[in-house]
Amino acid sequence: DIQMTQSPSTLSASVGDRVTITCRASQSISNWLAWYQQKPGRAPKLLVYKASILQSGVPSRFSGTGSGTEFTLTISNLQPDDVATYYCQQYKTYIFGQGTKLEIK
Amino acid sequence: QVQLVESGGGVVQPGGSLRLSCEASGFTFSAFDMHWVRQAPGKGLEWVAFIKYDGDDKLYAASVVGRSTISRDNSKNILYFEMNSLRAEDTAVYYCAKDSYYDNSGSDYWGQGTLVSVSS
Numbered sequence: 474d475i476q477m478t479q480s481p482s483t484l485s486a487s488v489g490d491r492v493t494i495t496c497r498a499s500q501s502i503s504n505w506l507a508w509y510q511q512k513p514g515r516a517p518k519l520l521v522y523k524a525s526i527l528q529s530g531v532p533s534r535f536s537g538t539g540s541g542t543e544f545t546l547t548i549s550n551l552q553p554d555d556v557a558t559y560y561c562q563q564y565k566t567y568i569f570g571q572g573t574k575l576e577i578k
Numbered sequence: 579q580v581q582l583v584e585s586g587g588g589v590v591q592p593g594g595s596l597r598l599s600c601e602a603s604g605f606t607f608s609a610f611d612m613h614w615v616r617q618a619p620g621k622g623l624e625w626v627a628f629i630k631y632d633g634d635d636k637l638y639a640a641s642v643v644g645r646s647t648i649s650r651d652n653s654k655n656i657l658y659f660e661m662n663s664l665r666a667e668d669t670a671v672y673y674c675a676k677d678s679y680y681d682n683s684g685s686d687y688w689g690q691g692t693l694v695s696v697s698s
Contacts, residue, residue: 509623509684511623517615519684522678522680523683528686560622560623562625571622572623
């Protein structure tokens with residue numbers, strides 16, 4: 474099975490910072506990768522699909538890059554509302570990364 | 579607007595079985611692939627099962643294969659998930675999720691989840 478390794482597991486940054494979350498696939502998944510945001514007690518929300526396409530309605534502060542086995546989600550100008558756990562998911566066999574919990578300093 | 583409403587959760591004894599439902603509305607249910615995803619308390623997301631729009635193709639996670647069945651009734655707009663031989667590690671919130679219009683483009687709508695607790 475294709476495993477996803479997401480890092481870091483936790484991230485603390487200040488309002489206005491730029492943060493990057495990385496997801497590595499154990500084998501090539503082309504651009505079949507999605508990123509989700511999940512706030513406590515809520516269902517996940519799709520942010521980015523096909524590695525770099527922003528879902529409708531998602532702020533342009535969010536961006537995704539990568540292909541093959543290495544992918545990144547970048548949040549620019551971090552806002553308090555961005556506090557959440559972020560997950561990657563590959564769309565070959567649908568496995569999720571372990572998640573990155575983002576906190577504000 | 580798109581709505582996905584799960585039901586069927588509750589407390590189940592170890593070794594028991596569950597049947598979850600997900601009622602879909604606000605979109606052409608029969609045209610979209612669907613998933614079940616679960617989340618154990620305080621843990622990350624775990625993909626559980628996939629079913630193609632017409633029900634002809636199904637896929638299961640290793641943790642549930644052989645003891646679970648995903649199905650759908652496109653005439654009633656309902657997605658199902660059945661699992662037996664339940665164990666403590668199956669305790670989780672179970673979400674149904676709708677795939678995006680474009681192939682391999684993530685799940686763009688999710689239900690609110692239904693909690694399954696496996697306990698004696």
